[in-house]
Amino acid sequence: MAGLTPVADALARVLEGAVPLPEEWVPIGSADGRILSRALASRRTQPPSDMSSMDGYAVRAADLPATLPVAGEAAAGRSFAGSMPGGTTIRIFTGAEIPDGADAVVIQEDVSRSGDMVTFRDRPASGQFIRRKGLDFAEGAPALAAGTRIEPRSLALAAAMNHATVPVHRRPRVAILSTGDELVEPGAEPGPGQIVSSNALALAAIVRREGGDATLLGIVPDRLDATLAAVRHARAERHDILVTSGGASVGEHDLMRQVIAEEGAEPSFWKIAMRPGKPLMMANLSGMRLLGLPGNPVASFVCATLFLSPLMRRLAGRTDILPLEEGAVLGVALGANDHRQDYLRASLIESNGKLVATPFPIQDSSMIRVLAEAEALIVRAPHASAAQAGEPCRIIRLAR
Numbered sequence: 001m002a003g004l005t006p007v008a009d010a011l012a013r014v015l016e017g018a019v020p021l022p023e024e025w026v027p028i029g030s031a032d033g034r035i036l037s038r039a040l041a042s043r044r045t046q047p048p049s050d051m052s053s054m055d056g057y058a059v060r061a062a063d064l065p066a067t068l069p070v071a072g073e074a075a076a077g078r079s080f081a082g083s084m085p086g087g088t089t090i091r092i093f094t095g096a097e098i099p100d101g102a103d104a105v106v107i108q109e110d111v112s113r114s115g116d117m118v119t120f121r122d123r124p125a126s127g128q129f130i131r132r133k134g135l136d137f138a139e140g141a142p143a144l145a146a147g148t149r150i151e152p153r154s155l156a157l158a159a160a161m162n163h164a165t166v167p168v169h170r171r172p173r174v175a176i177l178s179t180g181d182e183l184v185e186p187g188a189e190p191g192p193g194q195i196v197s198s199n200a201l202a203l204a205a206i207v208r209r210e211g212g213d214a215t216l217l218g219i220v221p222d223r224l225d226a227t228l229a230a231v232r233h234a235r236a237e238r239h240d241i242l243v244t245s246g247g248a249s250v251g252e253h254d255l256m257r258q259v260i261a262e263e264g265a266e267p268s269f270w271k272i273a274m275r276p277g278k279p280l281m282m283a284n285l286s287g288m289r290l291l292g293l294p295g296n297p298v299a300s301f302v303c304a305t306l307f308l309s310p311l312m313r314r315l316a317g318r319t320d321i322l323p324l325e326e327g328a329v330l331g332v333a334l335g336a337n338d339h340r341q342d343y344l345r346a347s348l349i350e351s352n353g354k355l356v357a358t359p360f361p362i363q364d365s366s367m368i369r370v371l372a373e374a375e376a377l378i379v380r381a382p383h384a385s386a387a388q389a390g391e392p393c394r395i396i397r398l399a400r
Contacts, residue, residue, distance in 0.1 A: 003271060004271050004272060004273035004278070004339070004340070005269040005270075005271065005272050005273060006272075006273050006341075006382075007272060007273065007274050007306065007341045009269070010269050010272050010280065010282070010307065011306065011307060011310065013268040013269055013282060014268075014282055014289075014291070014307050014310070014311050015310060015311060015314055015321075016268075017284075018289075018311060018314045018315055019314075019315075020035070020037070020169045020314070020315060020316065020317035021169045021170040021171075021172060021240065021315050021316065021317070022169070022170050023037040023038070023167050023168070023169060023170070024167070024168060024169075024170050025165045025166065025167055025168075026165060026166060026168055027164065027165055028155065028158055028159050028163055028164055028165060028166055031150045031155060031158070031166050031168060032150055032151065032152065032155055033149065033150060033151070033211045034149075034150050034166075034168035034169070034171075034211065034316075035147060035148070035149055035150070035168055035169050035211075035316050035317035035318055036144055036145070036146055036147060036148045036150065036166065036167065036168060036317075037146060037167045037168055037169050037317060038146045038167050039142045039144065039145050039146050040142070040143060040144040040148075040158055040161070040163065040166060040167075041140055041141060041142045041143065041161075042137045042138065042139055042140065042141055042143050042161040042162075043139065043161055043162040043163060044139050044161060044162045045133060045134045045137070045138050045139045046134070046135075046136040046137050046160060046161070047131050047132075047133055047134070047135060047136065048133065049097050049098070049133050050097065050098040050130050050131065050132055050133050051095055051096065051097060051098065051130070051131045052074075052092045052093065052094055052095065052096050052097075052098060052105045052129060052130065052131070053094060053105070053129045053130065053131050054094055054105055054107045054129040055092070055093050055094050055107065055108050056092060056105045056106050056107040056108045056110075056111070056129065057070075057089045057090065057091060057092060057105065057106050057108070057111060057118055057120075058074065058080075058084065058089065058090040058092045058098055058099050058102035058104070058105055059089050059102060059103075059104055059105070059106055059120065059124070060084075060086070060101065060102060060103060060104075061103055061104045061123055061124050061125065061126045061128075062123075063086070063087060064106075064120045064122065064123040064124065065120050065121055065122055065123055066087075066119075066120060067117055067118065067119040067120070068087060068088055068089045068117070068118055068120065069087075069088050069089070069116055069117055069118075070088070070089055070090070070091055070113075070116045070117070070118060071084060071085050071088035071089065071090055072084075072090050072091070072099075073090065073091040073092070074090055074091070074092045074093070074096040074097060074098075074099055075092075075093045075095075075096050076093060076094065076095030076096050077095075078096070079096065079097040079099070080092075080097075080099040082099075082100070083099065083100040083101045084099040084100065084101035084102050085101075086101070089118055089120075090102060092105060098130055103126045103127065103130075104124040104125065104126055104127060104128040104129070104130065105124075105128060105129035105130060106120055106124050106128070106129075107129065110122070136160075137157075137160075137161065143157060143161060144157065144158060147317060147318075147319055149318060150166070150168070168317075169315075169316055169317035171211055171212050171213050171316065172207075172210075172211075172212040172213070172240045172241060172311075172312045172315040172316055173212065173213050173215070173237075173238070173239045173240050173241075174207045174212045174213065174214050174215070174239060174240065174241045174242075174243060174308075174312070175215045175217050175234040175237070175239040175241070175242045175243070176200045176203050176204055176207070176214060176215065176216050176217060176242075176243050176244075176245070177200075177217040177218070177220065177227075177230050177231070177234070177242065177243070177244045177245070178197050178199060178200045178218070178219045178220070178244075178245045178246060179219070179220050179221075179222065179227055179244060179245065179246040179255070179256075179295075180219070180221075180222060180246045180295060181194075181221050181222045182194050182195055183195065183196075183197040183219045183246075184196055184197065184219075185197060185218075185219065186198070186201070197219055198297055198368060199245040199246075199293070199295070199297055199300045199301075200216055200218075200219075200245060201216075202297070202300070202301060202304075203243055203245065203293075203300065203304055203308070204216055206301075206304050206305075206308065206309065207243075207308075207312065209399070210308075210309050210312040210313060210316070211312070211316050212241075212312050212316070215234075215237070215239065217230050217233070217234065222255065223255075224255050224258055224259065224262075227255050227256070227259050228259050228262055228263075231244075231259055231263065231285070231290070232263075234288065235285060235286065235288050238288075239288055240288065240289065240315060241288065241289045241290075241291060241308070241311065241312070241315075242285075242288055242289070242290045242291070243291050243293060243304070243308060244256055244290065244291070244292045244293065245293050245294075245295055245300050246293075246294070246295030256281060256290075256292045257270065257281070260281075260283045260285070260290065263283075263285050263286075265283045265284060265285055265286075266283065267281045267282065267283045267292075268281075268282045268283060268284065269281065269282055273339060273340045273341060273382060274302075274306075274340055274341045274342075274343065275340045275341070275342050275343070275365075276294070276296060276298050276299035276302055276343065276363075276365035277293075277294055277299040277302050277303040277306075277343075277365075278294070278299075278340070279292075279294045279299075280292065280293060280294060280303050280307070282307075289311065291303075291307060291308055291311070293308075294365070296365040296366050297365070297366065297368045297371065298345070298364075298365040298366065298367065298368070298370075298371050299365045301371060302343050302377065305323055305377075305396070306323060306343075309321075309323065310322055310323070323396045324396065324397070325379060325394045325395065325396055326355075326394070326395060326396075326397070327355070327392060327393075327394060327395075328348070328354070328355040328356065328357040328376070328378075328392075328393055328394075328395045329354050329355070329356055329357070329389075329390050329391060329392055329393065330356075330357060330358070330378075330387055330388070330389050330390065330391050330392075330393050331346075331347075331349075331356045331357060331358030331359075331389060332358055332359065332389050333386070333387065333388050333389050334359070334380070334386065334387045335386050336383075336384065336385055336386045337380045337381065337382060337383060337384040338382070338383070339382050339383065340382060341379070341380065341381060341382050342378070342379070342380035342384075343377040343378070343379060343380075343396075344359040344360075344363055344377065344378040344380065345359065345360050345363060345370050345371055345373075345374035345376075345377060346358055346359045346360065346374060346375065346376045346377065346378045346395065347360070347373070347374065347375055347376075348375040348376050348395075348397075355395075357376055357378050357393055357395050359378055360373075360374065374398055375397065375398055375400065376395040376396060376397050376398055377395060377396045377398065378393050378394070378395055379393075379394045379395065379396060380393070
């Protein structure tokens with residue numbers, strides 16, 4: 001249908017010109033989920049010297065088999081002073097530095113000890129149970145590449161490399177605005193014809209899960225002056241993205257197109273060939289991206305999944321920005337699709353080694369309960385042919 005922007009084209013316009021946000025340094029303990037803005041090299045060598053990997057006795061392999069006197073002890077963080085005298089052994093513990101003169105460790109289960117004398121029955125291989133200096137990483141060597149998303153394992157590595165702070169891309173700052181005379185905040189008593197606002201809180205949760213900072217601007221009535229003031233406030237506060245919910249359709253109370261015109265801009269697109277989510281718009285307001293989402297809760301959520309999340313990920317410095325699609329089979333037959341790309345809320349089960357996606361029978365975009373129960377979105381291309389139960393389909397899993 002003329003005038004409807006395909007989903008792929010709309011996404012390309014949302015991402016056009018979006019680059020990772022500037023660098024900032026954060027404490028390593030606060031870096032989980034952040035994206036490195038530059039490669040991180042080690043500030044130390046690990047292990048810093050040859051270390052024992054077992055509890056036992058440090059020896060010269062050439063001295064064995066034999067019965068040797070214990071000349072001292074080495075523990076983690078407490079090394080044996082000096083060199084190990086010839087014809088002796090050193091009691092050693094895991095993580096302790098290998099004494100000078102020793103070239104192997106014999107585990108305690110393989111020896112017999114009487115007082116200060118230890119009997120070794122076999123000759124070990126040189127290097128046995130020794131972690132060599134630099135086995136893990138060496139000082140100055142790059143270990144974490146730019147673009148790495150910090151998670152518990154890479155956070156542990158950065159800390160072990162002695163980084164108290166790390167360089168990451170700044171978090172996207174996202175303002176969220178709800179529009180509509182019909183909305184009241186959760187906890188308030190709705191008047192005649194009013195409903196409780198839920199989109200803003202769901203969108204804020206998505207923003208935070210994507211690693212952004214969310215600012216709730218509240219609800220504005222269906223008045224141009226109030227809506228324009230809220231948009232200008234978001235710009236003044238230097239938000240990277242303003243997400244609006246409602247006001248993007250074609251009714252006389254849907255004001256976002258007028259607001260964009262008042263700000264001297266034009267929508268990059270308006271109305272998408274998708275269901276749910278047709279009344280979606282995007283504009284660039286002097287560096288702040290305005291993403292106008294539909295007011296219906298399901299449409300708002302689906303549009304946030306397909307457009308807001310990828311934009312945030314790009315700004316945060318991630319390279320894996322698109323929702324992950326995977327294969328499944330249909331649990332029921334579906335009719336042919338029309339000109340819009342469909343995103344059907346569905347349940348998922350495993351059956352005979354296959355993932356089966358079954359759409360809910362009612363897909364009305366106002367039904368939040370169905371959205372909450374859904375485990376995936378079935379993606380159906382425009383003009384897709386009718387499909388039978390058991391035929392392949394594509395899905396996007398919803399986070400649980």
